[in-house]
């Protein structure tokens with residue numbers, strides 16, 4: 001039997017660093033590793049899982065709407081450890097793929113945002129957290145007060161975004177910061 005580890009938390013909480021740290025240790029232990037991330041996450045290089053402190057590891061990029069291509073890849077390239085970054089962007093079938101991997105004795109390490117910008121459970125993450133053997137919830141630092149932060153504050157032109165604001169703004173103009181529960185201004 002395999003093992004499912006979930007690393008969750010807000011933006012800037014070090015999820016990718018923690019995923020990379022665990023993958024690095026598996027590589028040192030001479031385990032065969034495959035790392036995946038959704039193709040919708042194109043903030044950085046398309047071939048590497050990058051983290052904010054610049055550590056990178058090579059990763060296969062998989063379309064977010066097609067988690068089964070992770071399974072196909074693993075069938076052609078047998079591995080003992082699978083890392084999946086930005087898991088919140090994959091569709092719900094990721095839960096079935098992860099379950100299949102664990103059934104096939106693979107150690108699966110998933111990292112992703114547990115909440116969206118409105119503080120709602122994000123995509124497939126709550127499901128994965130429920131069925132995981134181990135959940136690690138990391139915290140960032142509140143951009144307002146410096147306390148531990150668990151929320152993602154979306155700002156448009158410096159003001160808290162509304163629920164009705166478009167998810168993608170042409171030309172940017174929106175940014176995110178970590179906030180604690182007290183400083184988080186929930187979008188209405």
Ligand code: ZN
Nearest residue numbers: 142145180183
């Ligand atoms: Zn705060």
